[in-house]
Amino acid sequence: xxxxxxxxxxxxxxxxxxxxxxxxxxxxxxxxxxxxxxxxxxxxxxxxxxxxxxxxxxxxxxxxxxxxxxxxxxxxxxxxxxxxxxxxxxxxxxxxxxxxxxxxxxxxxxxxxxxxxxxxxxxxxxxxxxxxxxxxxxxxxxxxxxxxxxxxxxxxxxxxxxxx
Amino acid sequence: xxxxxxxxxxxxxxxxxxxxxxxxxxxxxxxxxxxxxxxxxxxxxxxxxxxxxxxxxxxxxxxxxxxxxxxxxxxxxxxxxxxxxxxxxxxxxxxxxxxxxxxxxxxxxxxxxxxxxxxxxxxxxxxxxxxxxxxxxxxxxxxxxxxxxxxxxxxxxxxxxxxx
Amino acid sequence: xxxxxxxxxxxxxxxxxxxxxxxxxxxxxxxxxxxxxxxxxxxxxxxxxxxxxxxxxxxxxxxxxxxxxxxxxxxxxxxxxxxxxxxxxxxxxxxxxxxxxxxxxxxxxxxxxxxxxxxxxxxxxxxxxxxxxxxxxxxxxxxxxxxxxxxxxxxxxxxxxxxx
Numbered sequence: 001x002x003x004x005x006x007x008x009x010x011x012x013x014x015x016x017x018x019x020x021x022x023x024x025x026x027x028x029x030x031x032x033x034x035x036x037x038x039x040x041x042x043x044x045x046x047x048x049x050x051x052x053x054x055x056x057x058x059x060x061x062x063x064x065x066x067x068x069x070x071x072x073x074x075x076x077x078x079x080x081x082x083x084x085x086x087x088x089x090x091x092x093x094x095x096x097x098x099x100x101x102x103x104x105x106x107x108x109x110x111x112x113x114x115x116x117x118x119x120x121x122x123x124x125x126x127x128x129x130x131x132x133x134x135x136x137x138x139x140x141x142x143x144x145x146x147x148x149x150x151x152x153x154x155x156x157x158x159x160x161x162x163x164x
Numbered sequence: 165x166x167x168x169x170x171x172x173x174x175x176x177x178x179x180x181x182x183x184x185x186x187x188x189x190x191x192x193x194x195x196x197x198x199x200x201x202x203x204x205x206x207x208x209x210x211x212x213x214x215x216x217x218x219x220x221x222x223x224x225x226x227x228x229x230x231x232x233x234x235x236x237x238x239x240x241x242x243x244x245x246x247x248x249x250x251x252x253x254x255x256x257x258x259x260x261x262x263x264x265x266x267x268x269x270x271x272x273x274x275x276x277x278x279x280x281x282x283x284x285x286x287x288x289x290x291x292x293x294x295x296x297x298x299x300x301x302x303x304x305x306x307x308x309x310x311x312x313x314x315x316x317x318x319x320x321x322x323x324x325x326x327x328x
Numbered sequence: 329x330x331x332x333x334x335x336x337x338x339x340x341x342x343x344x345x346x347x348x349x350x351x352x353x354x355x356x357x358x359x360x361x362x363x364x365x366x367x368x369x370x371x372x373x374x375x376x377x378x379x380x381x382x383x384x385x386x387x388x389x390x391x392x393x394x395x396x397x398x399x400x401x402x403x404x405x406x407x408x409x410x411x412x413x414x415x416x417x418x419x420x421x422x423x424x425x426x427x428x429x430x431x432x433x434x435x436x437x438x439x440x441x442x443x444x445x446x447x448x449x450x451x452x453x454x455x456x457x458x459x460x461x462x463x464x465x466x467x468x469x470x471x472x473x474x475x476x477x478x479x480x481x482x483x484x485x486x487x488x489x490x491x492x
Contacts, residue, residue, distance in 0.1 A: 036492075038414075161325065215476075216477050265458060
């Protein structure tokens with residue numbers, strides 16, 4: 001993976017893929033998400049955005065980085081009760097309300113989104129190298145490991161991009 | 165509200181609103197904001213972005229989810245001194261500097277933005293159901309409660325979208 | 329700086345720069361980033377996005393606000409070990425892994441991005457006023473201090489915008 005995205009020399013690792021100032025392609029009906037966070041409030045939010053977009057006929061491209069990638073480690077999602085630290089005082093209320101309302105989990109939402117639409121989930125190679133992870137360490141819902149260039153290629157002609 | 169966006173079956177709740185792969189509409193001169201956070205540093209940032217965009221002739225569409233929706237509960241904004249937990253050590257500095265500089269509040273900024281431009285604020289139906297809230301529980305600056313599909317419809321042809 | 333962006337009357341400070349509803353310009357091959365956060369996990373993520381985009385021939389426009397601006401104060405980056413509070417338990421793992429893998433710092437990444445591409449970094453005038461900062465207080469990698477209107481002008485025709 002170092003060959004794809006060397007951690008010690010990110011600039012050289014990319015090469016110039018196209019000339020500077022080139023015209024970007026026309027906008028595609030796609031939602032691109034950088035999923036940086038691994039708290040269940042943000043994972044839930046991302047999964048709902050992805051589900052909504054898929055139901056509206058949009059392609060969805062999700063790029064898992066940092067804590068977002070760690071949240072997809074096998075089995076992690078069943079134990080994850082992490083809530084954004086800024087709202088730690090709401091953690092028990094959130095968990096109780098989600099249980100009381102029988103809210104489907106963020107993982108179930110993403111599985112549902114994949115069933116109804118074209119949803120592609122990639123984990124960031126930089127993050128995977130940093131935390132010594134392989135694709136086989138992640139839940140099967142993750143399609144592949146890619147570099148940031150591959151994500152940007154997909155995101156820059158997307159109708160909508162969110163950094164979550 | 166469950167009919168609009170069932171918490172236990174988000175996929176079915178949407179239906180397919182348009183065929184997959186359809187061309188998105190041309191870009192509109194609009195700023196779309198998902199306001200997920202409820203800390204005053206992020207609320208202030210969102211209100212300044214909205215004000216700037218409105219002053220530049222852009223329409224502004226704000227979608228309140230999770231902690232962002234809770235921050236608009238009636239009266240909450242007058243007591244809210246919550247600052248991002250990652251910068252908790254700066255809370256007193258931030259509050260003191262805002263007082264010393266006579267900075268207008270984020271709510272005043274949003275009210276000003278509504279006066280000079282076309283600013284629409286909607287609360288996420290999913291969040292409202294989860295926390296047992298009705299539109300009448302929120303500040304009057306909130307225009308309505310809508311599902312995520314309605315927001316995506318507005319955001320995907322926006323010139324600029326921010327997840328805050 | 330108050331003349332450019334009065335803190336107590338943001339609406340009046342802008343003026344109407346163009347008529348409401350005007351058509352936005354065609355999309356430019358540019359990545360726009362609002363860098364609100366000052367934790368090293370998010371700074372690293374922003375620097376990798378910027379590096380990737382620059383290597384792909386995209387222009388990059390970075391707008392430093394709030395904690396993001398404070399992270400660029402002279403010398404601050406060498407001492408900064410701040411990690412998102414939601415993942416405080418991973419702080420030592422992150423720092424150890426970055427040291428073990430010889431990961432270049434986020435500042436080195438940004439310097440590299442500036443060498444290979446057209447990367448412009450501006451600090452938010454509102455934030456600078458709030459914290460009594462001048463351009464000379466920031467690292468030389470920051471090109472100028474501008475108002476939010478100048479950033480939105482650049483962001484709204486960008487192919488991709490991220491709020492980090």
